[in-house]
Amino acid sequence: MTAMIEAVDVHKRFGMVHVLKGIDLTVHSGEVMVIIGPSGSGKSTFLRCINHLEKIDAGTLSVDGELVGYRRRGDRIYELKDREVCRKRAEIGMVFQHFNLFPHMTVLDNIIEAPVRVRGQRRSEAAQNARRLLDRVGLGDKAESYPRQLSGGQQQRVAIARALAMEPKLMLFDEPTSALDPELVGDVLDVMQQLARDGMTMVVVTHEIGFAREVGNSLVFMDEGVVVEAGHPREVISNPKHDRTKAFLSKVL
Amino acid sequence: MTSLTKQQEPPSGQAPVKAVPVRHPGRWVAAAVLLVLVAMLAHAVVFARIKRGNSLQTRFGWHVVGQYFLSRQILDGLVVTIELTAIAMAIGIVGGVILAVMRLSPNPIVRWIAWVYIWFFRGTPLLVQLLFWFNLSYVFPKLSIGIPFGPAFLHLNANTLITAFVAAIIGLGLNEAAYMAEIVRAGMLSVDEGQIEAAQSLGMSRLLTMRRVVLPQAMRVIIPPTGNETISMLKNTSLASVITVTELLYSVQIIYAATYQTVPMLIVASIWYIIVTTVLTTGQYYVERYFGRGSSRQQPPTPLQQLRRMFSSHPNVPPREPLEAMLLSGNRDASR
Numbered sequence: 001m002t003a004m005i006e007a008v009d010v011h012k013r014f015g016m017v018h019v020l021k022g023i024d025l026t027v028h029s030g031e032v033m034v035i036i037g038p039s040g041s042g043k044s045t046f047l048r049c050i051n052h053l054e055k056i057d058a059g060t061l062s063v064d065g066e067l068v069g070y071r072r073r074g075d076r077i078y079e080l081k082d083r084e085v086c087r088k089r090a091e092i093g094m095v096f097q098h099f100n101l102f103p104h105m106t107v108l109d110n111i112i113e114a115p116v117r118v119r120g121q122r123r124s125e126a127a128q129n130a131r132r133l134l135d136r137v138g139l140g141d142k143a144e145s146y147p148r149q150l151s152g153g154q155q156q157r158v159a160i161a162r163a164l165a166m167e168p169k170l171m172l173f174d175e176p177t178s179a180l181d182p183e184l185v186g187d188v189l190d191v192m193q194q195l196a197r198d199g200m201t202m203v204v205v206t207h208e209i210g211f212a213r214e215v216g217n218s219l220v221f222m223d224e225g226v227v228v229e230a231g232h233p234r235e236v237i238s239n240p241k242h243d244r245t246k247a248f249l250s251k252v253l
Numbered sequence: 254m255t256s257l258t259k260q261q262e263p264p265s266g267q268a269p270v271k272a273v274p275v276r277h278p279g280r281w282v283a284a285a286v287l288l289v290l291v292a293m294l295a296h297a298v299v300f301a302r303i304k305r306g307n308s309l310q311t312r313f314g315w316h317v318v319g320q321y322f323l324s325r326q327i328l329d330g331l332v333v334t335i336e337l338t339a340i341a342m343a344i345g346i347v348g349g350v351i352l353a354v355m356r357l358s359p360n361p362i363v364r365w366i367a368w369v370y371i372w373f374f375r376g377t378p379l380l381v382q383l384l385f386w387f388n389l390s391y392v393f394p395k396l397s398i399g400i401p402f403g404p405a406f407l408h409l410n411a412n413t414l415i416t417a418f419v420a421a422i423i424g425l426g427l428n429e430a431a432y433m434a435e436i437v438r439a440g441m442l443s444v445d446e447g448q449i450e451a452a453q454s455l456g457m458s459r460l461l462t463m464r465r466v467v468l469p470q471a472m473r474v475i476i477p478p479t480g481n482e483t484i485s486m487l488k489n490t491s492l493a494s495v496i497t498v499t500e501l502l503y504s505v506q507i508i509y510a511a512t513y514q515t516v517p518m519l520i521v522a523s524i525w526y527i528i529v530t531t532v533l534t535t536g537q538y539y540v541e542r543y544f545g546r547g548s549s550r551q552q553p554p555t556p557l558q559q560l561r562r563m564f565s566s567h568p569n570v571p572p573r574e575p576l577e578a579m580l581l582s583g584n585r586d587a588s589r
Contacts, residue, residue, distance in 0.1 A: 100445075100447040101451075102448065
């Protein structure tokens with residue numbers, strides 16, 4: 001298996017706050033990695049570093065064999081131009097806690113915006129693809145609705161479809177179900193599970209331990225900017241080695 | 254005797270509470286006093302006549318108002334006023350967007366220049382700016398296009414290029430840009446950070462994000478104050494009369510300089526200003542509606558729809574949707 005994401009000693013500071021204190025991680029192609037941990041542990045920040053929404057301060061982080069936000073030429077590292085950063089980002093799908101759909105566009109327009117404007121796809125072709133994706137997430141009849149006319153769970157599924165429309169090689173989920181009413185969580189998790197079954201490489205920051213156990217290939221527990229414990233989900237959940245992991249799991253289980 | 258307060262319909266299927274309503278004598282007194290004052294004012298404005306020369310005339314000279322209201326000169330002036338408003342606002346809006354984007358630029362020099370521009374144009378009176386542009390040929394008799402500090406390819410005579418009309422457009426437009434910049438910037442800052450991140454994560458560039466995601470959403474915040482600015486602009490164009498642009502006020506001044514009918518002519522101008530303002534207000538409503546799409550579950554009715562509903566025969570009026578009824582009663586938040 002090839003490595004999709006490789007993080008070596010990744011550090012990130014916000015001013016005086018040391019958020020990531022040396023993260024070492026490898027995500028293989030086709031793997032579903034679930035990251036759990038208390039809030040403020042740096043898990044969302046790490047996720048945002050992967051598509052360069054945040055710049056890392058030290059260490060190396062690469063996606064699909066290429067550095068994130070930089071290019072290595074000889075033994076020197078060059079910052080990428082905005083245009084190159086955009087092109088790299090387009091290959092990585094991201095789903096946010098608060099969906100972040102564009103409220104002034106219909107569901108269909110939300111999905112075809114990037115394929116048409118960034119990839120230069122024909123509108124009709126993009127729309128056809130978008131309708132197929134909407135069917136896949138179970139919202140085939142909502143193409144003409146505006147995001148605010150949908151429930152949170154429906155919005156999040158549209159957001160997943162929007163990310164998939166760019167045909168990403170990697171999907172990042174930043175607490176995708178944390179803002180949802182409990183009865184809506186299932187629909188979103190079902191879509192994600194389906195996606196995992198189709199072989200998508202996924203990194204999921206979540207509090208859904210059940211999802212981690214059923215769908216994840218690996219589980220990472222982060223606390224205070226470091227990886228405390230990592231391993232197979234069932235293993236880590238049923239038999240945590242570290243005290244901090246035990247304490248966290250006893251609270252969320 | 255009917256009450257001044259609206260009677261609440263009793264809930265259907267229940268016996269209404271029989272109680273003597275609270276009396277509000279104060280309301281009746283206040284209403285009566287105000288109505289008398291309104292009647293006095295209306296009488297003075299419309300009907301009362303006074304002796305001028307050999308004839309009895311209305312105080313405001315309504316016959317003169319009627320005589321000039323649709324005259325060629327006035328209508329020509331009105332057209333110039335509307336042209337000035339439209340062109341200056343267009344310059345103001347385009348300039349404002351550019352300045353706002355500059356103020357949010359990562360480049361400090363660009364940010365600083367936008368700041369200085371806004372500081373200067375908001376810091377000096379509009380009338381002074383108009384006079385300055387009108388007298389530009391004193392400072393720059395010749396305008397040239399060429400290499401900075403090098404040879405010039407094209408020479409233009411400032412006196413022929415900068416007519417009074419052009420000076421008014423430049424003055425009003427550049428001044429407006431400074432105010433619009435702050436309005437547009439506030440609008441852009443009102444857009445949720447998550448929207449920008451979502452666009453970025455889809456690979457959209459900074460400019461594309463601005464144009465397709467931020468500005469359309471900022472419009473909801475930008476439109477209402479822009480409507481205000483347009484209405485202010487309509488009236489600020491009257492300042493151009495000082496630099497001899499024959500807009501509405503100057504047209505009126507030309508007439509009363511010859512006829513000495515100052516007050517009736519000012520009434521003529523005022524009525525036209527009010528008419529155009531009313532039209533603009535209605536237009537603003539429809540623009541707001543357009544940019545508000547997707548922002549609430551149901552759009553409020555247009556003025557036209559409201560009017561139709563008002564005049565449709567009473568028993569046939571379909572019951573209002575609860576949300577719409579709430580919006581009409583001004584209780585917007587209840588819909589959320």
